[in-house]
Amino acid sequence: MANRISMVVFSGTVDKLYPVAIMASGAVAMGMDVDIFATFYGLDAFRKGQPQANQKMDMNYAELAPMLGQMMREKNVPSWYDMLRQAKEMGNVRIHACSMTLDLMGMTKEHLDPIIDDVVGVGEFVSQAKEGEITLFI
Amino acid sequence: METAEKTRIVLDARGSFCPGPLMELVRGIRQAQVGEELEVWSSDQGSRRDIPFWVQKAGHELVGVSDQEGYTRFVVKKLR
Numbered sequence: 162m163a164n165r166i167s168m169v170v171f172s173g174t175v176d177k178l179y180p181v182a183i184m185a186s187g188a189v190a191m192g193m194d195v196d197i198f199a200t201f202y203g204l205d206a207f208r209k210g211q212p213q214a215n216q217k218m219d220m221n222y223a224e225l226a227p228m229l230g231q232m233m234r235e236k237n238v239p240s241w242y243d244m245l246r247q248a249k250e251m252g253n254v255r256i257h258a259c260s261m262t263l264d265l266m267g268m269t270k271e272h273l274d275p276i277i278d279d280v281v282g283v284g285e286f287v288s289q290a291k292e293g294e295i296t297l298f299i
Numbered sequence: 300m301e302t303a304e305k306t307r308i309v310l311d312a313r314g315s316f317c318p319g320p321l322m323e324l325v326r327g328i329r330q331a332q333v334g335e336e337l338e339v340w341s342s343d344q345g346s347r348r349d350i351p352f353w354v355q356k357a358g359h360e361l362v363g364v365s366d367q368e369g370y371t372r373f374v375v376k377k378l379r
Contacts, residue, residue: 186318190325190353238316251326 165194165293167286173202174217175241176229177299182244184297189252196293198286199277200259203299205266207258207274212242246276257281310339313370317345321353324375328359331377336362342370350375 166188170181185195199207206215218226239247248254258273258280270280290296310327312320320341327337339350347364350373354361362374 183318186322190318190321191356236316237314239319247322251322 162294163194163292164192165196165289165295167196167290167293167296168198169286169296169298170197170199170203170206171201172299173204173206173215174219175215176219176222178203178206178241179244181299182241182248185254186244186248186251189248189254192252194293195248195252195254196286196289197254197256198259198281198283198290199256200262204259204262204273207256207277208268209272209274212240212274212276242276249276255279257286259283306336307374308335308337310337313340313342315341315343317343318349319343320346321349324350324353324373325357328357328375328377333377333379336374336376339373339375340367340370341373346373347371 166184168181168184170178172178181197185197188195205211216230218229245254245256249256255278256276258270258277260280260282263269263280270277308327308331310320310323312323315323320339320343324337324339327339331337339346341350351361351364354375359378360376362376363372364374365372
């Protein structure tokens with residue numbers, strides 16, 4: 162078994178991108194490899210400029226969003242994107258863009274933030290995830 | 300990073316949330332020499348379990364844990 166955590170990141174709201182970055186950080190600290198497959202709204206969150214601009218929150222918790230945002234600013238919590246970048250500097254974190262979503266949106270890798278490593282199809286990602294014990298859908 | 304006592308590197312991660320202090324320790328250990336001691340200061344509750352767990356798993360030595368007002372000090376010796 163590969164010592165790896167795989168994540169399908171489907172969501173593009175900040176509240177769900179945080180656990181992606183935090184799980185990736187924890188995994189890297191524990192010496193695990195991390196493979197992230199960004200698809201749909203999750204891939205939209207990696208469009209150039211989006212990591213800095215996106216402030217979307219889960220609609221179910223919309224009334225909490227301003228309060229959470231303020232608390233995080235007050236307590237200097239790093240952005241999910243900065244946390245993910247740091248995890249990437251510390252360990253083996255690979256972030257893959259879903260080729261289908263890119264085709265659908267008429268985009269190429271050039272439209273995405275440079276934190277994205279490559280563009281892969283679902284078959285390749287699933288085959289790699291199969292080698293590890295943990296796969297999350299976020 | 301600042302040096303408190305002669306040989307101990309202090310990583311002040313107070314105010315940083317889980318897994319921030321652990322990440323600072325991992326980074327600090329990587330940069331340290333074998334035999335050196337590091338001291339991590341953390342106000343994050345998760346560190347209390349996360350840091351000892353990581354130290355054991357990574358094969359280093361937890362020299363001491365001491366509770367201060369509002370934070371905890373972890374002393375870790377790099378063994379390999």
